[in-house]
Amino acid sequence: MRSRTTFVRALRQCLESFQGQSARASAGAHAGQVAKGSAQTAARAVEIDTQAFPWKTVGLAAAGATLMAPTSQSACAPATEAPATSAPIDLSHAGMEVPKSQRTVVFVLGGPGSGKGTQCAKLVEEFGLVHLSAGDLLRAHMKSGTPDGQMVADMIKDGKIVPSHVTISLLDKAMADSGRKAFLIDGFPRNEENRAAFEKQTQIQPAFILFFDCPEKEMEKRLLGRNEGRSDDNIDTIRKRFKVFLESSMPVINHYKEQGKLRSITADRPQDTIYTEVRKLFQEISV
Numbered sequence: 001m002r003s004r005t006t007f008v009r010a011l012r013q014c015l016e017s018f019q020g021q022s023a024r025a026s027a028g029a030h031a032g033q034v035a036k037g038s039a040q041t042a043a044r045a046v047e048i049d050t051q052a053f054p055w056k057t058v059g060l061a062a063a064g065a066t067l068m069a070p071t072s073q074s075a076c077a078p079a080t081e082a083p084a085t086s087a088p089i090d091l092s093h094a095g096m097e098v099p100k101s102q103r104t105v106v107f108v109l110g111g112p113g114s115g116k117g118t119q120c121a122k123l124v125e126e127f128g129l130v131h132l133s134a135g136d137l138l139r140a141h142m143k144s145g146t147p148d149g150q151m152v153a154d155m156i157k158d159g160k161i162v163p164s165h166v167t168i169s170l171l172d173k174a175m176a177d178s179g180r181k182a183f184l185i186d187g188f189p190r191n192e193e194n195r196a197a198f199e200k201q202t203q204i205q206p207a208f209i210l211f212f213d214c215p216e217k218e219m220e221k222r223l224l225g226r227n228e229g230r231s232d233d234n235i236d237t238i239r240k241r242f243k244v245f246l247e248s249s250m251p252v253i254n255h256y257k258e259q260g261k262l263r264s265i266t267a268d269r270p271q272d273t274i275y276t277e278v279r280k281l282f283q284e285i286s287v
């Protein structure tokens with residue numbers, strides 16, 4: 001089983017290999033923006049470029065980071081605007097696949113509208129982790145014209161959980177395409193089937209689970225006010241999603257609680273107050 005120590009080691013390795021550079025890769029986050037919400041942003045999850053920013057932040061950020069990718073550049077494009085540096089370059093950022101055994105994952109869970117995507121965007125901004133939202137990847141997939149796209153669209157509209165093999169394939173591909181090692185996986189695993197299939201297929205155990213604990217009333221208010229044109233942000237589907245969360249996702253959260261891996265955050269507070277607590281979890285492991 002992969003431990004917290006392993007997570008720290010992986011992050012340190014990244015840190016060491018990226019001194020002098022900062023980077024950021026995200027499933028849907030521009031700096032300072034909320035990560036969720038559109039197929040376009042999800043598509044960016046797998047578009048990582050190798051251009052380097054000057055060193056900006058400390059800790060995991062340094063570990064991290066590749067830039068948000070301009071869509072015209074391939075993952076293997078040379079670092080045309082990189083500042084001069086004698087620091088070693090991690091080839092994982094140049095399009096080479098990182099071995100699955102070196103991947104480190106934090107699952108980000110919580111009810112619909114609990115603020116997972118919002119807080120992930122802040123973590124991406126500060127720590128440079130790769131944010132992969134399962135929902136965003138599925139929404140992009142449903143628009144991709146593939147044969148199961150309509151099935152995924154119907155299931156999302158109905159608040160149902162898409163078969164694990166579809167979601168895991170998308171996550172696995174996004175992880176591989178990123179060329180990176182440390183991931184925030186948001187909205188996954190949603191049920192026991194998701195959890196067991198991910199472990200079996202990837203052999204990855206999460207470092208820990210970041211859980212946003214939020215009352216339904218508050219989540220409902222947020223979802224109804226989100227206004228991103230999502231097919232499932234209507235009161236009928238929202239109620240179905242709450243039911244699925246209680247019946248299918250809570251057992252997964254309880255499983256990780258029993259394993260001592262749950263880091264629970266009270267989520268019906270202002271975003272910045274929440275983030276102050278969230279970031280400490282990641283600072284702890286970056287020192």
Ligand SMILES: Nc1ncnc2c1ncn2[C@@H]1O[C@H](COP(=O)(O)OP(=O)(O)OP(=O)(O)O)[C@@H](O)[C@H]1O
Pocket residue numbers: 034036110111112113114115116117118119135187222223225226267268269270271274
């Ligand atoms: N702490 C907060 N207080 C008030 N509103 C918030 C807070 N955090 C997020 N929001 C808002 O609530 C809405 C839902 O947030 P977000 O998309 O981050 O939730 P989520 O858990 O990722 O949802 P989903 O699982 O449905 O994708 C957004 O409009 C966001 O701006």
Ligand SMILES: Nc1ccn([C@@H]2O[C@H](COP(=O)(O)O)[C@@H](O)[C@H]2O)c(=O)n1
Pocket residue numbers: 112113134135136138155156157158159160161162163167186187188189190194232241
């Ligand atoms: N592991 C998952 C994650 C999501 N879905 C489907 O997507 C919908 C939206 O998810 P968000 O995390 O963006 O709220 C969700 O209601 C499911 O229909 C899934 O099937 N499996």
